[in-house]
Amino acid sequence: MLKSCWHYNTVMKRKPGYVFGVDNSIFLLASIIAFVFIFPVIDIRLEHNLFVTIAYTLVLISIFSIIGRRNHWMRYMVIIAIIANTLLIFLFDKYLTASVFLISALTFTIAAGILIKHIAENSEVSVAIIIQAVCGYLLIGIIGVLLNAILLGFDESAIAIGESDYRFSSLIYYSFITLTTIGYGEIVPISIEARSVSIFIGASGQLYLTVIIAMIVGKYLNSSRK
Numbered sequence: 001m002l003k004s005c006w007h008y009n010t011v012m013k014r015k016p017g018y019v020f021g022v023d024n025s026i027f028l029l030a031s032i033i034a035f036v037f038i039f040p041v042i043d044i045r046l047e048h049n050l051f052v053t054i055a056y057t058l059v060l061i062s063i064f065s066i067i068g069r070r071n072h073w074m075r076y077m078v079i080i081a082i083i084a085n086t087l088l089i090f091l092f093d094k095y096l097t098a099s100v101f102l103i104s105a106l107t108f109t110i111a112a113g114i115l116i117k118h119i120a121e122n123s124e125v126s127v128a129i130i131i132q133a134v135c136g137y138l139l140i141g142i143i144g145v146l147l148n149a150i151l152l153g154f155d156e157s158a159i160a161i162g163e164s165d166y167r168f169s170s171l172i173y174y175s176f177i178t179l180t181t182i183g184y185g186e187i188v189p190i191s192i193e194a195r196s197v198s199i200f201i202g203a204s205g206q207l208y209l210t211v212i213i214a215m216i217v218g219k220y221l222n223s224s225r226k
Contacts (some may be wrong), residue, residue, distance in 0.1 A: 001197045024065035027116070029134040031062040032138045036176060040169035052168055053089050054220060057082055058102065059142065063111050065131070066118070074110060081107045096155040101146040108143050112208075119212065125220045133212045137179075143174035144201035151194050178203040178216045 039055045060082050067074050084100040115136040119129055123205045148171050151158040161170045174187040178201045 001223050003192065020072075025128065025135055027065045028059075028062040028135045029131055029138075030060045032135065032142065033058050036138065036141070036172060040172055056104075057085055059154060060085065060107070066111060066114055066135075070112070073116070077103075077107050077110070097153050098150045100148065105143045105146045107140045108146075112139045112143075114211070115139075119215055123219065124223050127214055129216065129219075132159075133216065136212070137208055140201065140204050141176040141179040143204075144179060145171050146196065147197045147200075148175055148194070149189070151197060155191060155193075158189070158194040160188045160190055162186075175201060178202050181206065 004108060035055045035058070039051070060078055062080050064075065067078070079098075081104045084103055088100060115132045118132055119136075122129055146170075148159060149168070152167070154173070159171075159174065161167065161174075170187060177183060178189075178198050181202050189198045
């Protein structure tokens with residue numbers, strides 16, 4: 001009895017909590033959807049830098065919703081990423097931007113790993129599991145946005161983007177189109193590094209889907225048998 005209670009409490013500390021019966025990871029999903037779908041629609045040049053920072057910071061803050069109580073080091077990483085991202089409003093330097101985006105990319109990578117771990121530890125398929133699986137997939141797209149932004153910071157010709165297009169909105173579109181392996185072809189990777197990043201994004205997305213679908217189907221079959 002005591003052993004069962006201890007195991008339950010240990011697992012619950014590692015998993016996202018609930019607010020009004022809704023899994024906390026819904027906040028992460030909402031912020032990612034706003035960043036990916038709403039931000040490109042209302043992207044305005046005059047307020048571009050500030051709006052990018054706000055939208056992007058909201059995604060970072062929402063990562064707190066999936067961090068367990070024991071992952072103090074992950075909380076510190078998110079806080080560092082938020083502070084570093086805020087500095088970009090006042091200080092613009094390509095090396096600083098690259099460093100900030102690398103820190104954020106690492107943070108999102110670990111967050112995706114945490115979500116995969118949550119899915120693996122859960123024995124049943126639920127709405128919360130589906131939400132976490134979707135969040136992990138979309139986080140890979142955001143990682144692609146950051147990597148592509150770093151490339152463009154050092155080489156503006158690394159990716160062929162139309163001059164009339166908004167740069168960051170175009171990167172979001174290009175990264176997620178690459179993630180889904182659709183690739184319409186109006187935005188093209190030119191440099192070797194950009195092509196390597198596009199391969200990484202596409203391959204990571206398909207590998208993630210393969211692993212997650214296998215996990216979810218396996219859990220569903222096991223619960224059906226029981």
